[in-house]
Every structure is written in C-alpha cells, then in structure tokens.
Amino acid sequence: MNLLLIAPYENLLETAYLVKNDLNIEFKIEYGNLKDGLEIAKKYKEKGIDVIISRGGTYQLIKENVDIPVVEIKVSPYDILRQFKGLVKNNKKICVAGYKNVIYGCELIGEVFNINIIKTEFCEEEDIPEQIKQAIKSGAEIIIGDAVAINYASNFGIENRLITSGKEAIANAVNEAIRLIEEIKKEKAKTEEIRTILDFIHDGVIAVDKKGKITIYNKMAEKIFRKPSEEVLGKNIEFLIPDTKLYQVMNEKKSQLDALQEIGEIKIATNRVPIIVENEVIGAVATFQEVNTLMKAELKIRKQLLEKGHLAFYRFNDIVHKSEKMSKCIEIAKKYSQLDSTILIFGESGTGKEIFAQSIHNESKRKNGPFVAINCAALPENLLESELFGYAEGAFTGAKKGGKVGLFELAHNGTIFLDEISEMPLSLQSKLLRVMQEKKVMRLGDDKLIPINIRIICATNRDLLKEVNNGNFRQDLFYRINILPLFIPPLRERKEDIIPLAEYFLKKYSKLIGKNILGFTHSAVDYLLSLDYPGNVRELEGIIERACAVCEGKYIDMEDLIFKYFEINQNKIKSQELSIEEQEKNLISKALTESKGNITLAAKLLGIHRTTLWRKIKKYNIDIMTS
Incomplete structure (x- = not known):
C-alpha cells in the first residue's frame, strides 16, 4: 500500500508497528510532531504517496498545508476518560489541552463526574506556550492533552498525562486509508478514461466551476486556443475568453447551442451548457470547433457522398x-x-x-x-x-x-x-x-x-x-x-420566368464553351417568349445551349435560337394530318436519325430528358439502329 503513517509521539509509533504486524499490511511509518510531521508529509508527497495517516495537531497541520488525502486517528471521549483514572475523587484542578479534534467532548466528562475542568483549545502552534501559561495561572494543577500540550507542560514542570490512541483506533484509521486508496485508484482510472476520451474527440472542451475557474481543458482546446493546459487550468475563464458567456449560462440555467464566437482571429462554433446537480448550478461546460474545420469536414463528407x-x-x-x-x-x-x-x-x-x-x-x-x-x-x-x-x-x-x-x-x-x-x-x-x-x-x-x-x-x-x-x-x-x-407550374403558365432562366443558362453555357456572349437581341427575346415549351425548363435549357454553340457574335439572335429546333417543329407542322402518337413517334425517329442513334443528343434536340426518351422508344418500339 502506498500509505504513510506519521506518529506525533513515540508511544503511537510503537503501537503503529504492532498494528502493522497484526494486520499484515505493508505501509510506511515515520515519527514527527507538528512542523516536523508536516515536512515529512511534504517530502513523501513528492515521492507520490497516496494517503497519509496522523493524529491531533499534526493531522490538522498536514490536512491544511499538503494537497493529499489525510486520514485521522480519531480520539474518542473514552481515550480522554482513561487519563482521568485516579483523579475523579482528587480535588486537583484539571486542564484538558489540545487541538479540537483531540479534546472534543471533554466537557461532558467534567459534567458527569462533577470535575472542575479547564478546557484549552489550540489553534496556532505559536500561541500554545501562552495558552499553557494562562491555564496554570488559572489554577490548573494537572494537564491532560495531546503530544504538543504535554511537551509544553513538561517544560513548565506541571504534572501531565498524554491522551493516547489504542491499537483499535490505529487499525481503524489504517483500514479507512486502505479503503480510500481503493477509491482513489478507481477515481484515477475513471478520470484517466474521461481524459482520454476528451483528448481524442474532435471538439474542444472547457469546463468551469461556479466561480468561473477552469477545471477541464482538453487537447483540442489547446490546439484551438494555442495555449497549453499548464497555463490555463485553475485560471478564471476570462483569462482565456474575455467576453465569455458561461456566467450567463450559469445564471440563467439555460443552454446556448450553435453560437458563433470570435476569439481573436479565430471563429468558433460553440455549445454552452450549465452543469446542474440537484437543481444547483455547480459549473458550466463549453464545446466548440473552429468554423474552418467544420466547413472542411462538411466538404469532405459531401464530397464522399457526391462520389457515391x-x-x-x-x-x-x-x-x-x-x-x-x-x-x-x-x-x-x-x-x-x-x-x-x-x-x-x-x-x-x-x-x-x-x-x-x-x-x-x-x-x-x-x-x-x-x-x-x-x-x-x-x-x-x-x-x-x-x-x-x-x-x-x-x-x-x-x-x-x-x-x-x-x-x-x-x-x-x-x-x-x-x-x-x-x-x-x-x-x-x-x-x-x-x-x-x-x-x-x-x-x-x-x-x-x-x-x-x-x-x-x-x-x-x-x-x-x-x-x-x-x-x-x-x-x-x-x-x-x-x-x-x-x-410545379409548367413554363408556359409563368412566362415571366423565361427570360431570367434564359439569362441564367446563357451565362452557364457561354462560360462553359469559352465564349463572351453578353445577352439576347430584342427579336430573340420576343421569340423566346412566343414559344409554348412543351419540354418546359429543360427544353429552354437545350435551346440556349444550342444557341451558345452556334452564336458567333456578342448577342444571341433569333436565327441562333431556331437552328435545328425549327426544323423539327416544321416536321410537326407538316404532320398535322397524323395522330398525336404518330407525330410523336415520327419526331423521335427523325431526332434519332439526325443524332445517328446518340440518345443524349437526340433528347437534347427534342428538348426532353434522356430517360423520357428511352421510355417513349420502348413505348413505340422504335429501332434505334434503323432510325
């Protein structure tokens, strides 16, 4: 066990070794009272000790000054009571002196046995000599207390008795420390698991406590904010984000999702959520990504989907x-x-x-x-x-x-x-x-x-x-x-869309074939508006694409628009005596002949989609090769 027991007095040191043998558990034991014990604790902290056990003022001092779990060897009223043996019928004035955790409950002993007890509670080590002096001046004839009280009482030559801890108290403290070490190991494993997850997700994560101190700052956050965790953890959030909204999130107890934020030259997309436990806000967490990263990721996904x-x-x-x-x-x-x-x-x-x-x-x-x-x-x-x-x-x-x-x-x-x-x-x-x-x-x-x-x-x-x-x-x-x-209304029922669409297709196809065609002549516009467009927008697109291909000037004229299209429609005019289906079949056959069986080209000549053309070829049982 990575465990250390610091005994503030020699008798406790000896008893600790006995307990160690009885329990058959390996742990370290050192002797040190108050400041000496504190220095020993600091030294072992550097060595990576998990838990320290001590008693009285030494326990109190280590707990307040060393950032490490400390288990107390508890002193009970029975431990104090043992030191009153032979003093109950003695009329001597007794002072019980020590740190609060050692002498707690001594007043009850005085009440039960009708003994006049002077209680002297220590807070600061520097004040102890004066407190002992005051107790003696108040008539104390015997001092019962912890190790530090007995040391000073001996210096003043007054009778004293040490409140000791028995084997049971030490064994209980050791078992409590072992349980605590097991919990610490579990907590470390859980913390490491969470840390690993946080460091390998694509979002930056920052968490703060209710005072705004940064408690979590993952690897992606380091990358985005370009500051290492050593500089950030424990600092107030304003150190990193001066205009932070996390306080607002905590005060309002409301999440803020998909918010855009600028940190210097960086644009980030942020989600902010309050951390609420039993209806009390104990902090907040923010997750964020650089907008450029999000855009790249979306582009990559969309590219993959496009390929499929x-x-x-x-x-x-x-x-x-x-x-x-x-x-x-x-x-x-x-x-x-x-x-x-x-x-x-x-x-x-x-x-x-x-x-x-x-x-x-x-x-x-x-x-x-x-x-x-x-x-x-x-x-x-x-x-x-x-x-x-x-x-x-x-x-x-x-x-x-x-x-x-x-x-x-x-x-x-x-x-x-x-x-x-x-x-x-x-x-x-x-x-x-x-x-x-x-x-x-x-x-x-x-x-x-x-x-x-x-x-x-x-x-x-x-x-x-x-x-x-x-x-x-x-x-x-x-x-x-x-x-x-x-x-969706057909193009003939929304004539005002014809010219905007024609201009859009003109820009598209003139650029595609490397021409600088500026627009349409008045006659071309009038002609475009006069058509019924049975093939709708697709037919109009085909007309403009063909016109861009044949146009030799800066503006598309009517002559450019009626090329090929007019020829096919003339055939329609000559075939009025035929049924609608016969006319359609003849038009398709002629387009297939002119395109030499090229389905895509024939569909463009007819102003219909190639899948529609395939369906009609199947419907009329047209042989592509003979058309």
Whole structure:
C-alpha cells in the first residue's frame, strides 16, 4: 500500500508497528510532531504517496498545508476518560489541552463526574506556550492533552498525562486509508478514461466551476486556443475568453447551442451548457470547433457522398424564378421540408421536380443524411426491384458475393426520391407500400427485415388519379404518397420566368464553351417568349445551349435560337394530318436519325430528358439502329 503513517509521539509509533504486524499490511511509518510531521508529509508527497495517516495537531497541520488525502486517528471521549483514572475523587484542578479534534467532548466528562475542568483549545502552534501559561495561572494543577500540550507542560514542570490512541483506533484509521486508496485508484482510472476520451474527440472542451475557474481543458482546446493546459487550468475563464458567456449560462440555467464566437482571429462554433446537480448550478461546460474545420469536414463528407451519388446539391436559392406562381410553390415546399411526411410532386417533364426534391432535403432536418434518387422509368422491373430493395448473396444467378445494399438502406436517416413513380410496376408498388407501412425493408432472397428511417419524395408527370382508375396504379399507395402534394407550374403558365432562366443558362453555357456572349437581341427575346415549351425548363435549357454553340457574335439572335429546333417543329407542322402518337413517334425517329442513334443528343434536340426518351422508344418500339 502506498500509505504513510506519521506518529506525533513515540508511544503511537510503537503501537503503529504492532498494528502493522497484526494486520499484515505493508505501509510506511515515520515519527514527527507538528512542523516536523508536516515536512515529512511534504517530502513523501513528492515521492507520490497516496494517503497519509496522523493524529491531533499534526493531522490538522498536514490536512491544511499538503494537497493529499489525510486520514485521522480519531480520539474518542473514552481515550480522554482513561487519563482521568485516579483523579475523579482528587480535588486537583484539571486542564484538558489540545487541538479540537483531540479534546472534543471533554466537557461532558467534567459534567458527569462533577470535575472542575479547564478546557484549552489550540489553534496556532505559536500561541500554545501562552495558552499553557494562562491555564496554570488559572489554577490548573494537572494537564491532560495531546503530544504538543504535554511537551509544553513538561517544560513548565506541571504534572501531565498524554491522551493516547489504542491499537483499535490505529487499525481503524489504517483500514479507512486502505479503503480510500481503493477509491482513489478507481477515481484515477475513471478520470484517466474521461481524459482520454476528451483528448481524442474532435471538439474542444472547457469546463468551469461556479466561480468561473477552469477545471477541464482538453487537447483540442489547446490546439484551438494555442495555449497549453499548464497555463490555463485553475485560471478564471476570462483569462482565456474575455467576453465569455458561461456566467450567463450559469445564471440563467439555460443552454446556448450553435453560437458563433470570435476569439481573436479565430471563429468558433460553440455549445454552452450549465452543469446542474440537484437543481444547483455547480459549473458550466463549453464545446466548440473552429468554423474552418467544420466547413472542411462538411466538404469532405459531401464530397464522399457526391462520389457515391447520394448528395443533394440544389437549394431553394438555386431555383431561378420571377413569377408569383413559382414563389408560392417554393413557399409551400419550404413548409413541407420541415415535416417528415411523404411528398408527391406533380409536374410536366422538364419543370425541375428533382431540383425541388433536393431543395426540400437540404432544407429539412435530414440535410446531413444521404439523398438517394432513382428514376422508376429508367430500369426494367427486375433491375428496379434489386436496386430499390437490394439482394442477398446467392439470391439469383449473377448476384455478387456478399449481396447488395438497396437504395432504401442507403437512404437510411436521409431522403429517397422516386422519380416517375407512375412507371413503377404494380408488383413493386405493393412492396413499396409495405416498406412505407412497416418502415422495414427485406432484400431479395433474404428473410431478415432491416429497419430504415427515411423520408420519401415521389414525383410524376402523369395524372395519378387517372392511372388509379385505369388500374395502372394502386389506390392505397396513391393515398399513402399523396400526403403533401406539390404542383410545379409548367413554363408556359409563368412566362415571366423565361427570360431570367434564359439569362441564367446563357451565362452557364457561354462560360462553359469559352465564349463572351453578353445577352439576347430584342427579336430573340420576343421569340423566346412566343414559344409554348412543351419540354418546359429543360427544353429552354437545350435551346440556349444550342444557341451558345452556334452564336458567333456578342448577342444571341433569333436565327441562333431556331437552328435545328425549327426544323423539327416544321416536321410537326407538316404532320398535322397524323395522330398525336404518330407525330410523336415520327419526331423521335427523325431526332434519332439526325443524332445517328446518340440518345443524349437526340433528347437534347427534342428538348426532353434522356430517360423520357428511352421510355417513349420502348413505348413505340422504335429501332434505334434503323432510325
């Protein structure tokens, strides 16, 4: 045991050795009274002693001057009473002298035995000789007391008796010290564990007591504030943060979260929380990170998500508009983003349904989670099922080893966007309904249900109620996804958005191809405003991209805008005698011929999305190679 007993008198020293043998416990024993004992305690503290045992004034002195746990060999009224043997019927005046912890309870002995006792309580060692003198002047004939009182009484030649401690008292003190050492070891282990955790987290942590003294200051705090803990611990918080809000947090008993703060040239994001025990504030703790570090971390995470394709990068501010219709639509979408219910976005092809879905995600509480998008019309039924739900190893021929995580699982704690939901086969619609009801997903070929926490946003360019009536869409699923409907108006109903959008695309594509195109001529503006845009914003974007490619001047003219687009529309004009479907099929075939089977280019010529083009090719059974 890393334990030291300091005996203030020789008899206690001898008894301590006897107790040591009886208990069969190894601990150190030294002799030293008052200041001598204090010096011994200081010396052993430097050696790393855990606990000190002593008695009387020596115990008191060590406790007050050495920062180390001290256990007292307690003196009871019975120990004092033993020294009154043979004095009860003696009429001599008795003085009981010593430190309070030694002579406590002596008055009771005087009352019980009707003895005239002079009580002399010591506080400072320098005052003891004078106190003994005063006791003698008051008529004391015998002094009963602790070691220091007896020493001075002997010097004055007065009869004296030492209040001693027996083996039981010493053994009790040793056992108490052993228990204390065990607790200290446990506390050290716990403190070291907490220290390790605090030093390895990415947040800086500072804790203060109720007076504002810094009690915790971790490695990250050292790095951010550029001051070592030796300079900071034990100092008032103002030493580190002159305009600290921690006092306000303690006074108001309220947390302050996500606060921005400037410390010199450093900008930090701070959380401040009061420490409350049994409704009493005993301090406060602040956690913080440098804003630059947070931004870098967010950028890294977003980059990783982007590499996986599970990131929403559009926000409501990115939606270019001027019309009141779009402003109201965005306002409704922002309100929806604060809820967690399923959203169904209605809008024609090219109106920007996915941009709205991404913006809603980035405005929601799930913004730090993944955004997973899939076009239900882009994949055949078997592939769509495995993409959405994943599959177990060996689920089918060609299933990769270890299986595959489905998009619903990848979207956990985030958002999944199901574009063109109307194209989802009926068999998968029932599976989707079950996922929404149970909030669990089962991989193909597996029998385990995996809990998921997702927000679903769907989009369609069709009249879903009509699809329900035609038997192409489940009625129960329709009512399940149509909780928060959002209608995006087509571009022809918000003409005031055409020119702001055109200018946005002009800036984007002229920069992309390295041209310095300044704007549009009046005739180009008039022409852009005259079109109906069946392909909506996507069609307008295609028109401006092509115009930027062919424009040779500083301004885009009408001639630049009608290139190719006019040719295809002329074909539409010549084909009025054909049915709508025949006209559409002919337009697609002509675009595929002109693009030599290039789906992306053909989609741009038609002003529609490539997935929409694929769906129509499949619908009309068009052979790409012969077109």
